[in-house]
Amino acid sequence: MTPGYCGGEMENPNYYAVSAGNSGHAEAIQIEFDPGIISYEKLLEIFFHLHDPTTLNRQGNDTGSQYRSIVFYHDLKQRERATKVKQRIEDEKLYPNRIITEIVPFKRFTQAEDYHQDYYAKNSDAPYCKVVIDPKITKLYKEFKNEAKEKL
Numbered sequence: 001m002t003p004g005y006c007g008g009e010m011e012n013p014n015y016y017a018v019s020a021g022n023s024g025h026a027e028a029i030q031i032e033f034d035p036g037i038i039s040y041e042k043l044l045e046i047f048f049h050l051h052d053p054t055t056l057n058r059q060g061n062d063t064g065s066q067y068r069s070i071v072f073y074h075d076l077k078q079r080e081r082a083t084k085v086k087q088r089i090e091d092e093k094l095y096p097n098r099i100i101t102e103i104v105p106f107k108r109f110t111q112a113e114d115y116h117q118d119y120y121a122k123n124s125d126a127p128y129c130k131v132v133i134d135p136k137i138t139k140l141y142k143e144f145k146n147e148a149k150e151k152l
Contacts, residue, residue, distance in 0.1 A: 002030045003112040003119070006072055013110050021064035028072065030109045038147055040078060044071065044085040046144055050136050053089075054097035060132055069099075072106040079103060 005013045008024025017023045033043060051059055053069040071086075073079040082103045090099045111117075120133055140148050 001032075002109075003116045004028060004030060005110045005112065006030075006106070006108070007070060007104065015113055015116065018066050019064075021066055023066070025066060025110075026068050026070050027066050027112075028070070028109070030111075040081055041085055042147060044082055045089070046140070046147065047071070048085065048089045048099070048101070049094070049143055050139060052095070053086075053099045053101040054095045056100055069101040071101060071103045072109075073103060074106050079105075 004027075005018050005023070005025040006028040007026045008018075010017060010023040010025060013023050013025045018025045018027060031043065033040075051069065055069075057063060057065045057068050059067045059069075071082045073082055086099055086101055086103065089095075120129055123129055124133075
């Protein structure tokens with residue numbers, strides 16, 4: 001899993017440009033996975049369960065288009081699967097509001113700066129990690145214990 005930026009037109013975006021909200025990029029993670037271990041559909045299901053896909057340009061207290069809920073697909077099969085999982089979650093009424101997650105073609109990913117790599121592991125006692133990330137990790141272990149690693 002690699003944190004970075006995706007979805008905008010700016011060449012070589014950095015944290016300051018993206019966090020200003022005018023680069024067109026979203027803060028994103030690039031995931032390499034083995035479909036023999038976990039399916040693309042299961043990753044999408046986890047994604048839809050661990051964040052709020054119903055709020056426009058917002059995740060918790062973080063606001064702006066760089067925090068939009070978005071899935072970048074690499075081929076038509078991924079687009080189809082993402083659309084089906086999104087619709088299934090919508091039909092299950094997991095959230096009281098409509099899911100607004102964008103499903104768009106992948107163009108390019110720019111890896112975030114070194115200080116963003118393994119951020120939680122390096123800063124797990126930071127207030128942001130305690131308030132925002134810890135509850136998501138707890139939810140991951142509770143709802144997806146068979147898919148979650150022993151330790152992050």
